Amino acid sequence: MGHRVMLACIGGYTFEEQARGQNIEILTSLTMDRRLYLPNLWSDYKQLRQLVLDKAIDIVHTHLLHDNWMAGLALRNLGKPHLLLRTMHRFDMPRSDPFHKWLFTKQTDHLITTSESMKERIVQRLSLNPEHVDVVFGGVDLNRFNPQRDPSIIRRERGIPLDAPVVGIVARLRGGRGHHWLLEAFPRVLRQIPQAHLIVVGRGELKYPLREQVAAMAEADHIHMIGYRSDDLPEAFAAMNASLFLGQGSEGTCRAILEAMACGRPVIGVDEGGVKEIVRHGETGLVVAKDDVEGLASAMVEMLSDTEKAKRLGAESRLQCENRFTETKRADDVMRIYEKVWAAKFGG
Numbered sequence: 001m002g003h004r005v006m007l008a009c010i011g012g013y014t015f016e017e018q019a020r021g022q023n024i025e026i027l028t029s030l031t032m033d034r035r036l037y038l039p040n041l042w043s044d045y046k047q048l049r050q051l052v053l054d055k056a057i058d059i060v061h062t063h064l065l066h067d068n069w070m071a072g073l074a075l076r077n078l079g080k081p082h083l084l085l086r087t088m089h090r091f092d093m094p095r096s097d098p099f100h101k102w103l104f105t106k107q108t109d110h111l112i113t114t115s116e117s118m119k120e121r122i123v124q125r126l127s128l129n130p131e132h133v134d135v136v137f138g139g140v141d142l143n144r145f146n147p148q149r150d151p152s153i154i155r156r157e158r159g160i161p162l163d164a165p166v167v168g169i170v171a172r173l174r175g176g177r178g179h180h181w182l183l184e185a186f187p188r189v190l191r192q193i194p195q196a197h198l199i200v201v202g203r204g205e206l207k208y209p210l211r212e213q214v215a216a217m218a219e220a221d222h223i224h225m226i227g228y229r230s231d232d233l234p235e236a237f238a239a240m241n242a243s244l245f246l247g248q249g250s251e252g253t254c255r256a257i258l259e260a261m262a263c264g265r266p267v268i269g270v271d272e273g274g275v276k277e278i279v280r281h282g283e284t285g286l287v288v289a290k291d292d293v294e295g296l297a298s299a300m301v302e303m304l305s306d307t308e309k310a311k312r313l314g315a316e317s318r319l320q321c322e323n324r325f326t327e328t329k330r331a332d333d334v335m336r337i338y339e340k341v342w343a344a345k346f347g348g
Helices: 014-021 038-054 065-074 098-107 116-126 152-158 179-192 207-215 233-238 255-262 293-305 307-324 327-346
Strands: 059-062 083-088 110-113 133-135 166-170 197-201 223-227 242-245 267-270 285-288
Touching: 038 065, 059 065, 065 083, 065 098, 083 327, 098 116, 110 116, 110 327, 116 133, 152 223, 152 233, 166 179, 166 233, 166 255, 166 293, 179 197, 179 207, 179 293, 197 233, 207 223, 233 255, 242 255, 242 293, 255 267, 255 307, 267 293, 285 293, 293 307
Parallel strands: 059 083, 083 110, 110 133, 166 197, 166 242, 197 223, 242 267, 267 285
Antiparallel strands: none
């Protein structure tokens, strides 16, 4: 869009590699160390103040609490017009003690979150004017995630018949993502659709416990834990007739829902956070109550037994992504917020 963008992040991780791969300028003078290590905290405080002045930075946009505090303190009494914004990604209650309330309402010019339900939580928790908070939904790469991806690659890899009905989940293998009640529900699906298969995509601390649980199940031959996928993640979605999203992760945009929808797959989502703001029940997928094993099993049976309905909902899912969840729209929405908040603070 023609703007100069600089990124401060903890170095040495995939996030930095991805940013450099897109030619984003990395601010290497900031440590971003979240430990209470005073030399690094003091260094970042001084460096951030100087960077905003030297590089004529107009907007500082933070995404984590540590960074919000650092910027909120470093930019006080700076003597240069600037904005400080914070995106709250997690579907959690924000801290509301006097110190954090001061940070969020006095030192931070505007808050952004990823769903209307999270906005409502923030507004109520902090007693904010709703105008102080905006919602920007997630975006998805429509070129990478598309309905033309080959559905046979992952199926052949795992020995799944090409005509078998398949449901899958892409999520970190950790508590709260729904794997345990999924494994309780799936045997009920097999009683009605014996040829069905389940694909589990992801990595995490529950990898080995879940593998042991699956190995002990009579249905183990129909459950495929295929690990973390990167380059061929779109092919994993393509192998599914329907995708599952059974618990929110840390980033709040429900990225796996958007990726599945962009691939033309209907989503069975948990009624939690912003899920039902993305998945339209009966139009692009189905929404089930959290921990409702019977409800989840029924939803999977409905999607896997009615292939025409699944295709119809999948086609509508792709259309919704094209209209509501593009990266371009997300960038436009963020820029609109920047311009609105700047005009309100500085008059133009």
